[in-house]
Amino acid sequence: MLSAVPYLQASIILLAWLAFTFWCYRQPIKRWWQGTAATCTTLVAYASESGTAAALANQLQQQLQQQGKSSACLPLNQLQPQQLQQCRQLFIVASTYGDGEAPDNGRLFLPRLRQTQPLTQLRYAVLALGDRQYSQFCAFGMQLHQQLQQAGAQPLFDAITVHQQDPQALQHWQQQLHKQGIISQPGSSAAATPENEPINCSLLQRHWLNPGSPGAPVYQIDLQPQQPLQWQAGDIARLHINNQTRDYTIASLPAEGCLRLLVREHHHPSGQTGLGSGWLCHGLEAGQASHISLRSNPSFHAPEAERPLILIGNGTGLAGLRAHLQQRQQQGSSHNWLIYGERSPLHDGHWQQELQLWHHSGHLQQLDLAFSRHCADQPWPLLSGQLHHGYVQKVLQTQARELHHWVEQGAAIYLCGSRAGMATDVEQALSDILGPTRLQQLIEQGRFRRDVY
The missing domain is CATH 3.40.50.80 (Nucleotide-binding domain of ferredoxin-NADP reductase (FNR) module)
Known part of the structure; x- marks a missing residue:
């Protein structure tokens, strides 16, 4: 009877060789890919913090490819002036981070755009993602829209703003693309996004870490998910409380058996404790559950x-x-x-x-x-x-x-x-x-x- 061991060993050696070869040639492959993107006349670019904008951009590129249209999808930071000069159609999906800021993978683009040659050959569309609880709602996306116009580019339609992945606004984006002949039919109103549904997480333990500190109290909060969850370093725990959300970077890994947070007690000028920190640091009792969802944060993976x-x-x-x-x-x-x-x-x-x-x-x-x-x-x-x-x-x-x-x-x-x-x-x-x-x-x-x- 023939043994499978030699075949298994050969397979392992082959996979290792392929991985090593890819590692050795990663830079030439990257330059080849960038060169391919540089020759495309249709580009889809994204500025994404949590991964939603990237998912929507990739969704659009897949729609274009299914219709036989050549295109490239890339982070906005990688879009160079020479590519803009050769490009005929540009579609940007851009999140606004914090209070009017660009995500890290998009913040280099505006300074380049202001220095580029006139883009009179370019037609574009902008999908701006944001959250209305911030005063600068969708500010980065709107800046992109305005700066492209000032550079001479022609908008296919007005910039579309989206509050927290509103399905009606996303459907409007698809309908506008269809109306302009960009896609043959409107697609789904939402891309696969990296956030899970909220689940109950009960309090295992809470430790006050800095008694006597000149700063506000800091607590270690250990939560026990009531069903298995998977995340990786850099991901976010989103607390759902009183129809609002608060985000906290996760300090642990699933193998440690708990979802650990590090939370500083926050106080408003009135002296009232912050909604999220007040609940986690004082309101939540041992064994009591909070609604927590996980948000993938690929920009910090x-x-x-x-x-x-x-x-x-x-x-x-x-x-x-x-x-x-x-x-x-x-x-x-x-x-x-x-x-x-x-x-x-x-x-x-x-x-x-x-x-x-x-x-x-x-x-x-x-x-x-x-x-x-x-x-x-x-x-x-x-x-x-x-x-x-x-x-x-x-x-x-x-x-x-x-x-x-x-x-x-x-x-x-x-x-x-x-x-x-x-x-x-x-x-x-x-x-x-x-x-x-x-x-x-x-x-x-x-x-x-x-x-x-």
């Missing part, structure tokens, strides 16, 4: 396991950074560097024991901790890593040579934490150290990613 990773953040941004470190540990990836900032080393040492164990074991090759409220006469209670007085952007300046080395070794930089102050200052520090051109390259390559709030 992990890089390939063999790529070095620099994680930068502050405050409750440690949640997303911890999840990435957990995932890297599962993958056996130890080329990791954490730069993290808080207020007081005596009171704000969130998960410090775990971080120091990772540093001792070599999982964290480098650990830099910055504390803004440290006094010279206070003892440092930490036993591992490099300790700094000040903010994370100052650490970057101190470690500029090491930062250059990691980036030249192919490192990705992931930033998680507060948008106001920290994120802006860190990005400016990176630009000062690496140079604005190099930072822009990292953004285009997907090697600089943010999850800021």
Whole structure:
């Protein structure tokens, strides 16, 4: 009787060879794909934070391909001026992030557009996604629409705005495309989106992590989903409460047996506790359930396991950074560097024991901790890593040579934490150290990613 073992071994060797070959030729393949996109006269571009805009853009490209129309679909950041000059039809699906901001994979486009030659040959359409609870509803999509007109491009129809994936607005988009002869018949009013239906998650435990801190209380919230859920580092837990939603970056992985959050107690100027943080930090009782859905966040998903990773953040941004470190540990990836900032080393040492164990074991090759409220006469209670007085952007300046080395070794930089102050200052520090051109390259390559709030 013939043994199947040699055939199995041969199959494994063949798959390994194919994977190795693809890895070796990944850059030529990427350049080939970009060259193919450059020759297309019909382009579909997206600026996506949660993956919805990307899904809708890919849906449109599939419709065009089914009708035999050649097209390419790409992130808005990758759309170059020369491609715009050759393009005849451009369809943009763009989300607005936060209060009027562009998603990271689209924020390089507007400055390029303002410098491009007149686009009188171009006809375009914009689908703008947003949320009306923000004052700058669909602001980025509308800026794209206005700037394309100012560049001489002709709109196929007025920009269509969509509140929280409103099916009627999405159907209107499909109908307008059909009316203009772009697609033969309107498709589904919604693309497959990465959010799950809300399920009950009961409170397992809650820990106040920073008693005595000069900042607001921070709590570790461990939830037990009442049915199996799957997510990965970078994904979002969306709390549904009183017909509203609040988003929190997940700090754990499914293998840990709980859905862990890191939540800072928020207070309005009136003194009233924030809706989401008040419920999670005080209102929710042990065993009681909350409605939680998972939102995929592909713009903050992990890089390939063999790529070095620099994680930068502050405050409750440690949640997303911890999840990435957990995932890297599962993958056996130890080329990791954490730069993290808080207020007081005596009171704000969130998960410090775990971080120091990772540093001792070599999982964290480098650990830099910055504390803004440290006094010279206070003892440092930490036993591992490099300790700094000040903010994370100052650490970057101190470690500029090491930062250059990691980036030249192919490192990705992931930033998680507060948008106001920290994120802006860190990005400016990176630009000062690496140079604005190099930072822009990292953004285009997907090697600089943010999850800021």
